Structures are given as structure tokens and as C-alpha cells.
Amino acid sequence: MSLSLPSTRADKVMPVVQENKGRVPKTSARADLLSLFLCGDVMAGRGIDQILPHPGNPILYERYMKSASGYVALAEDANGTLPKPVEYTYIWGEALAELESRQPDVRIINLETAVTRSDEVEAGKAVNYRMHPDNIGSISAAKIDCCALANNHVLDWGYAGLAETLAALKKANIKTAGAGLNIREARAPVILPVSGKGRVLVFSFGSETSGIPWSWGASENKPGVNLLRNFSAKTIRVIADVISREKRANDVVVMSIHWGGNWGYEVPAQHREFAHRLIDEAGVDIIHGHSSHHVKGIEVYRQKLILYGCGDFLNDYEGISGHESYRGDLALMYFAGIDPATNILADLCMVPMQIRRFRLNRASGNDALWLKDILNREGKKFGTWVESEADNMLMLR
Secondary structure (H helix, E strand, O other): OOEEOOOOOOOOOOOOOOHHHHOOOOOOOOOOOEEEEEEEEEOOOOHHHHHOOOOOOOEOOOOOOOEOHHHHHHHHHHHOOOOOOOOOOHHHOOHHHHHHHHOOOEEEEEEOOEEOOOOOOOOOOOOOOEEOHHHOHHHHOOOOOEEEOOOOOOOOOHHHHHHHHHHHHHHOOOEEEOEEOOHHHHHOOEEEEEOOOEEEEEEEEEEHHHOOOHHHEOEOOEOEEOEEOOOOHHHHHHHHHHHHHHOOOOOEEEEEEEOOOOOOOOOOHHHHHHHHHHHHHHOOOEEEEEOOOOOOOEEEEOOEEEEOOOOEEEOOOOOEEOOHHHOOOEEEEEEEEEOOOOOOEEEEEEEEEEEOOOOEEEOOHHHHHHHHHHHHHHHHHHOOOEEEOHHHOEEEO
16 A cells, blocks of 8 residues: 655744854753753544544545545554553554663643544545544653643644643643633633743744644633644744733743645744744743654854754654655654753754654664755755764764
8 A cells, every 4th residue: 555645834144152153052961051852743533543542433525535544554564563452652662761871851742733523624635634542642752851742733633623732731630731722711821830940841843834723712712722823923922922911031932833735844943043032032942843744954143052853753644655765664762951040952962763653662773864864955054063872872963
């Protein structure tokens, strides 16, 4: 079987700060740093949901696939029989050992699936992701603290699906940002206290450029996502005002943004300028960008981290043809160390992974080098580069 993957997408250059020759220091494992785990899109629905302990209704309304079980068959044709059912920890694979070893203070993902039994499918969507609420243990298995939800799949199964998603995550004690039963809830940050190191504030925004329907925007009396209407100066002022009402001295502000298309390494000039202005004018410390199915270039601007595209971290795309040159099967675990006294980036370590048999596995040496080369090629315009360390780890310089 084979299937082509559809697309769902509808400069100001600033230098890297040249202190310490512009380098991000080598990993120090300093206990005083505020450590964050960040990754891209986690899609644990559809085919993955079918191998978990409580598979939901597999019916799909896609043009080429009418059952989520078809994605299991595609993966098995590509890489062999999948175990069924699997434990909740299965999908995280070797990433769990990395998380256990590093023990980051905060763990943030973009959860790109509805968690629902709803059959209220969103008309006109090319693909619709859902995971059964009883499989929420597959997210809590990785001790995730915060799920960004302002993306183009959280409302795939209607407002009932969104309400159930929010309820399922709340019941599992996983905090959410970027979607809610009204605009106040959708805009509200997740506040994560870290003992002895201050607080992390996570805001989640989604842009129409990622395929989010305009109608999904939350309002005073309507559920939905925290929609980024545009990248204008007015939008920056609104965001700055929201942050100023919540931020205390030395709080680390993470802005999680779902923006841009699925494929392609280009970072639009308006995205880059917007990221810079969020740092300069709104007090943001980390830009956590996602939507692209592959990793994109990294920038350090005024000693603050900008991840323009983290790439997919978990999905059910095995066996789907098209765009192979982007290596969407390769993923990165981003571990950022922030100096809590200054809120500046102290180090960034990346652990290369590969999605295979609906599971995260440590990437091979050759695959890690491929990722390194891509990050160096795309980082050149931003003044950043990556070096290899032991165990195929990558360090940002």
C-alpha cells in the first residue's frame, strides 16, 4: 500500500549577540539552570490510537482513507508488524530514558490531535485526528506538564470534541494553553512554578498560515483557539499587554506558535520580524515554533532562543509517500537551559530520534549527522551552527 501525504497549508536581519564569540556554551548540566524540554507536534491519534489499549472509532472521512486502521496497515507494510495493544509508554520509546536521565524542570509539547469520542467531524478538513480519551495515559506517560493546543487539528471533531479534549487533559492533570471555551481561557497562560528557579509562563497562539480555519478563533462567547490574526505591530501590542498582566520579575515566558506550512525550510521575513519583536517589545524569552513536518533553522536573538519549526515528534505517517527528502521520520528532543537570574539561553542540547513502528528510537549516527548538516545549512543565515557530541547528541553554538 502507498499513500501520498496531503499539504494542509493554505527582513529584518539582526546579528547574534557576540558575547563569548556569539557561542552558546557547551552543555554544563548545571543544577542552577532552568531546564525545559520542548518538541514539535505530538500526534497520538488516528493510527497510533488504534494500537493503544482503548482504540476509538476508526472511521475517517479522508479522500484516500476511510479507517484509521489503514494507517496501521501502511506502517506495517513499511516496517513490519506492530504490537497491539501496546502500553502507554510504548510510543515514547527511547525518549523516555532521555527524559528520565535529564529530568527537565518543565516539559512542553504541541498536542496535535483531539482527545475525544465525538463524531462531529469538521466538514471540509482534509484530515481529522482524534485519540480516545481513555488513551490519555499515552501523554501523561511522559510526564508532560503543558500541551499547546492552538493548532489546526484540536477542533477536527467539533466543539464537542474540543470540550472533551480540555476535560480529558484536565482530568489527567496536564495543563493546556491556546484553546478554551472562550477567548479568556484560550489566551490564558499556563503558569508552571519551578522550586528555587521561579516560574515558566506558556502562551499558545495559532496562525491561519498553518491551516487553522478562521472560524476556529475563540471569542467572548464561543469556544476555539487563540488565533493569531496577523503579524502586525497592533498584534504585538495586544500580546505585550496580555503578558505584562501576568509576568513577574524573572518569569520565563515561552511563546508557543503554530505557524507556516508543512514542508519547506524557508522562514518568512514576517515570521522572523514577529519573533524579534516578541522578544524586544513583549518580553518573550523563548519562541517555540511548530507546524512544519521537519526541523527548521534555529536562531539566537539577543541571547533568546527562537525555534522556527521543531518538526513532528510523533505521528502515524509511516508508509506514506511524498516529501521523503525532508526526512520527516527524524525528530529532535530540544533541551534548553535558561539562566534564571537573567532569562538568557545558557545552552541547547538536541537529541536526534527516529519515528519507526509508531515509536521514538534513538537515531543512527548517519541520521544524526544528516540533521546536523540541515541545521547548519539553515542556521547559517541566523548565525548559528551545531556540533556533534557523544552519543550522537547535537549542541547549538
